[in-house]
Amino acid sequence: MARADKLTIAAGTPGIDLMNAAGGAVADVAQTMLTTSDLPSVLILCGPGNNGGDGFVAARLLHERGLEVKTLLLKKPSSLKGDAALAYAAMSEAGVPQWLPLTPASLKKGLTEADLVIDALFGAGLDRPLEGGMVKLAGMVNAGGVPVLAVDLPSGVNGADGSAGGGAVRAERTVTFFRQKPGHLLFPGRGFCGVVDCVQIGIKASVLEEIEPDLTLNDERLWRQDWHSPAAGGHKYDRGHAVVFGGPVHATGAGRLAAGAALRAGAGLVTLACPPSALMVNACHLTAVMVRPLRRGEELSGDVEDEGSAGPIREMLEDKRLNAALIGPGFGVGPQTRECVMAVLGAVETAVLDADALTSYSSSPEALFFAIAGCRGPVVLTPHAGEFRRLFPDLFSLDKLSAARQAAQRSGAVVVLKGADTVIAAPDGRAAINGNAPAWLATAGSGDVLGGIILGLLAQGMPGFEAAAMGVWMHGEAGRQAGPGLTAEDLAPYLKPVIARLVEKPGQGAHEIR
Ligand SMILES: NC(=O)C1=CN([C@@H]2O[C@H](COP(=O)(O)OP(=O)(O)OC[C@H]3O[C@@H](n4cnc5c(N)ncnc54)[C@H](OP(=O)(O)O)[C@@H]3O)[C@@H](O)[C@H]2O)[C@@H](O)CC1
Ligand SMILES: Nc1ncnc2c1ncn2[C@@H]1O[C@H](COP(=O)(O)OP(=O)(O)O)[C@@H](O)[C@H]1O
Numbered sequence: 245m246a247r248a249d250k251l252t253i254a255a256g257t258p259g260i261d262l263m264n265a266a267g268g269a270v271a272d273v274a275q276t277m278l279t280t281s282d283l284p285s286v287l288i289l290c291g292p293g294n295n296g297g298d299g300f301v302a303a304r305l306l307h308e309r310g311l312e313v314k315t316l317l318l319k320k321p322s323s324l325k326g327d328a329a330l331a332y333a334a335m336s337e338a339g340v341p342q343w344l345p346l347t348p349a350s351l352k353k354g355l356t357e358a359d360l361v362i363d364a365l366f367g368a369g370l371d372r373p374l375e376g377g378m379v380k381l382a383g384m385v386n387a388g389g390v391p392v393l394a395v396d397l398p399s400g401v402n403g404a405d406g407s408a409g410g411g412a413v414r415a416e417r418t419v420t421f422f423r424q425k426p427g428h429l430l431f432p433g434r435g436f437c438g439v440v441d442c443v444q445i446g447i448k449a450s451v452l453e454e455i456e457p458d459l460t461l462n463d464e465r466l467w468r469q470d471w472h473s474p475a476a477g478g479h480k481y482d483r484g485h486a487v488v489f490g491g492p493v494h495a496t497g498a499g500r501l502a503a504g505a506a507l508r509a510g511a512g513l514v515t516l517a518c519p520p521s522a523l524m525v526n527a528c529h530l531t532a533v534m535v536r537p538l539r540r541g542e543e544l545s546g547d548v549e550d551e552g553s554a555g556p557i558r559e560m561l562e563d564k565r566l567n568a569a570l571i572g573p574g575f576g577v578g579p580q581t582r583e584c585v586m587a588v589l590g591a592v593e594t595a596v597l598d599a600d601a602l603t604s605y606s607s608s609p610e611a612l613f614f615a616i617a618g619c620r621g622p623v624v625l626t627p628h629a630g631e632f633r634r635l636f637p638d639l640f641s642l643d644k645l646s647a648a649r650q651a652a653q654r655s656g657a658v659v660v661l662k663g664a665d666t667v668i669a670a671p672d673g674r675a676a677i678n679g680n681a682p683a684w685l686a687t688a689g690s691g692d693v694l695g696g697i698i699l700g701l702l703a704q705g706m707p708g709f710e711a712a713a714m715g716v717w718m719h720g721e722a723g724r725q726a727g728p729g730l731t732a733e734d735l736a737p738y739l740k741p742v743i744a745r746l747v748e749k750p751g752q753g754a755h756e757i758r
């Protein structure tokens with residue numbers, strides 16, 4: 245943002261114009277939040293930097309529009325600089341009632357009178373967690389029972405990584421400028437933002453050509469160009485033959501969920517390969533997904549110590565039409581699993597490793613990374629936080645974005661670090677943060693479905709990062725369409741309307757955050 249700001253100002257737009265546009269957008273949203281009172285009263289908390297400057301602009305505009313405005317300032321106006329000082333001067337000239345210092349007493353009184361609080365204390369310039377008196381003031385705002393509109397970020401939330409170590413103001417809405425920041429998407433910050441409005445204030449999108457950001461919100465613009473509808477004259481093998489390696493008879497559900505999702509996500513054919521003892525139960529449940537026993541299959545479950553247990557996998561994958569594989573869900577943890585993962589990575593074009601395939605490498609992650617380097621095509625790892633910690637113990641303390649990025653670089657795989665704010669990171673440094681997943685997705689087997697969706701997209705020939713990001717987005721959309729009360733079984737059928745919308749109304753998946 246700092247560079248976007250500088251480039252815009254260098255190209256001839258004065259900084260105060262940007263601030264006036266920003267404060268104007270804040271005032272507009274504030275008015276939409278005030279519907280109850282005849283003479284609404286707005287309490288505006290203004291910090292020492294440009295975030296406070298946006299607050300002064302909003303105060304002036306709301307005053308000019310006839311609202312009752314009260315401003316509480318953290319620092320004396322004489323310490324204001326640059327555009328914030330200009331905005332303060334304009335506010336004073338407009339006759340906004342005299343400001344008061346922001347103290348527990350002034351805030352307490354202000355909260356009893358206000359219909360809305362505008363939090364313009366700290367935005368992009370927050371460079372440390374809130375401390376001491378600020379923590380107390382934020383707590384008072386949060387306990388005040390008055391709706392809060394945050395300017396750019398709720399004060400206390402770090403825009404770069406979503407951290408909020410000292411707590412933060414809890415907003416009902418947040419107005420941000422030009423582009424959303426990681427702090428709006430990553431928890432805990434996201435939990436303080438409420439509904440986020442991203443408004444344009446005169447910064448041209450063309451500045452991004454110079455900035456070349458390698459981080460984006462996960463939306464359609466990231467991957468749509470890499471995904472294609474079936475060709476008119478095509479056949480199913482054009483869309484790949486995906487294979488899921490399923491678990492033993494007592495753990496077959498995960499593999500079936502994944503296989504069904506891969507088919508729904510558009511793979512031309514899907515085979516679920518499983519131990520012979522699990523064949524009957526899988527066959528009873530599956531129709532379009534093919535099932536196949538793997539010779540010596542029980543040994544693949546990890547129950548039996550046997551050097552040669554991956555032989556059948558190698559043999560099966562000699563059929564080069566089987567171009568994408570998923571291994572891990574319900575598979576079992578242990579040395580056989582490692583052997584099978586090695587066999588998969590050595591033979592198949594592209595692979596998704598999830599769950600037990602990851603946990604099996606807890607004590608030897610380097611061996612996994614070495615095998616990934618030898619795989620012909622992209623490999624996608626889909627750990628949840630616990631699995632991530634087992635593979636990358638030293639990265640776990642980092643913020644989620646840095647953790648996923650460093651893991652991708654280290655492993656040579658695309659890393660999908662799952663959760664409410666899933667981060668997708670590529671070894672080349674690109675990353676995306678997902679914003680559309682409903683909390684209802686936190687249910688048993690939902691991750692297996694995600695693994696299957698990504699598998700289905702890889703089988704169709706999508707590049708690894710784009711397939712992973714699109715899969716995470718589709719999973720979120722399917723979860724939204726399935727709605728409250730969903731279980732993992734419900735998700736795959738909802739991929740149909742999600743895909744239909746991508747085909748029929750391209751572009752509508754852009755910029756959607758919930
Ligand atoms: N970029 C753009 O295009 C546009 C940007 N705009 C706006 O500018 C905002 C960024 O402004 P900014 O850079 O002045 O920083 P800002 O958020 O006001 O905070 C800095 C001040 O806070 C202080 N401080 C920091 N942490 C603290 C803490 N924990 N506890 C206590 N104090 C703390 C720090 O003081 P320090 O004590 O460190 O000296 C410093 O004085 C941005 O969010 C947006 O709203 C718009 O006008 C439109 C165009
Ligand atoms: N609070 C949440 N909001 C949205 N999505 C979530 C939330 N918690 C988990 N998820 C998603 O649900 C899925 C759970 O996957 P995982 O933990 O592997 O579960 P399982 O092993 O039961 O399939 C992941 O895609 C994850 O991103």
Ligand SMILES: [K+]
Pocket residue numbers: 295363364365366367394395396397398399
């Ligand atoms: K703020």
